[in-house]
Amino acid sequence: MKRLTNKTAIVTGAAGGIGAATAKLFVEEGANVLATDRHISILEDWVNPLKKTGAAIEALEHDVADVSQWEKVINTALKKFNHINILVNNAGIFPGFVNCEETSLGVWNNVIATNLTGPFLGCQACIPHMRINGGGAIINIASIAGLVGGNGVAYSASKGGLRLLSKDLAVTLAKDKIRVNTICPGAVLTPMTAELVSKTITEDIIKNGSPQGRMASAQEIAWGVLYLASDESSFVTGTDLVIDGGAVAR
Numbered sequence: 033m034k035r036l037t038n039k040t041a042i043v044t045g046a047a048g049g050i051g052a053a054t055a056k057l058f059v060e061e062g063a064n065v066l067a068t069d070r071h072i073s074i075l076e077d078w079v080n081p082l083k084k085t086g087a088a089i090e091a092l093e094h095d096v097a098d099v100s101q102w103e104k105v106i107n108t109a110l111k112k113f114n115h116i117n118i119l120v121n122n123a124g125i126f127p128g129f130v131n132c133e134e135t136s137l138g139v140w141n142n143v144i145a146t147n148l149t150g151p152f153l154g155c156q157a158c159i160p161h162m163r164i165n166g167g168g169a170i171i172n173i174a175s176i177a178g179l180v181g182g183n184g185v186a187y188s189a190s191k192g193g194l195r196l197l198s199k200d201l202a203v204t205l206a207k208d209k210i211r212v213n214t215i216c217p218g219a220v221l222t223p224m225t226a227e228l229v230s231k232t233i234t235e236d237i238i239k240n241g242s243p244q245g246r247m248a249s250a251q252e253i254a255w256g257v258l259y260l261a262s263d264e265s266s267f268v269t270g271t272d273l274v275i276d277g278g279a280v281a282r
């Protein structure tokens with residue numbers, strides 16, 4: 033038996049990187065997947081060929097920070113797959129290692145809207161449908177930047193806020209059998225970081241930040257998301273799964 037058989041998952045920010053790796057792994061493990069992203073053509077580039085093989089996956093254009101668009105996401109998931117069991121709030125932006133004085137209000141608002149308000153809206157939209165099903169699993173993709181400082185003020189604040197949003201939901205939704213956890217990745221090689229690592233100074237910061245001396249692959253993060261989405265983690269809620277090659281152990 034596959035690990036997500038009969039489960040329907042919504043994965044945001046799935047055009048590439050961690051979201052795409054997670055959505056593909058979920059399909060392999062038997063889930064129905066609604067993959068969303070604001071960049072629909074990049075998303076469809078990999079979803080449509082997979083769908084043609086018979087996989088239970090749909091691509092949908094979606095801005096996580098726009099409250100009105102979540103209704104479309106829920107309606108599509110219910111129409112295609114009948115129920116919603118898993119939400120992976122993965123979409124996020126990283127504006128760079130910018131400190132407080134260098135951060136404009138516009139950048140701050142955009143980072144908070146995408147990285148914190150987006151997951152909040154996703155939880156609000158999905159919780160009633162998970163409750164109807166008798167439970168569910170929400171996995172919020174935070175960051176070690178939400179555990180320790182020095183990674184940019186807006187980004188750290190958004191990811192730290194996401195960790196506590198998750199813990200609050202874990203406590204208040206336990207009675208509904210809805211589990212809520214975060215993944216806190218260290219540096220992962222994805223489209224988000226590809227441009228940064230081409231700059232030598234950033235490459236040094238990233239590689240020297242981990243005792244393993246390397247970045248993670250998106251797949252290494254997706255394995256953790258799968259664990260938190262599956263029934264194997266049935267007693268795990270309100271926790272942060274740190275996947276960082278030992279970076280915050282220093």
Ligand SMILES: NC(=O)c1ccc[n+]([C@@H]2O[C@H](COP(=O)([O-])OP(=O)(O)OC[C@H]3O[C@@H](n4cnc5c(N)ncnc54)[C@H](O)[C@@H]3O)[C@@H](O)[C@H]2O)c1
Pocket residue numbers: 044045046047048049050051068069070071094095096097122123124125126146150173174175176216217218219220221222223224225
């Ligand atoms: N790459 C890393 O080193 C790293 C480390 C820690 C945490 N994270 C987090 O992991 C998550 C995935 O990042 P990634 O590295 O795969 O980056 P990525 O840039 O490859 O993927 C992020 C995706 O989110 C989408 N997106 C951005 N804003 C959106 C919006 N408003 N609505 C819908 N989609 C939107 C982008 O189009 C993109 O496809 C993010 O939340 C990121 O903060 C990444």
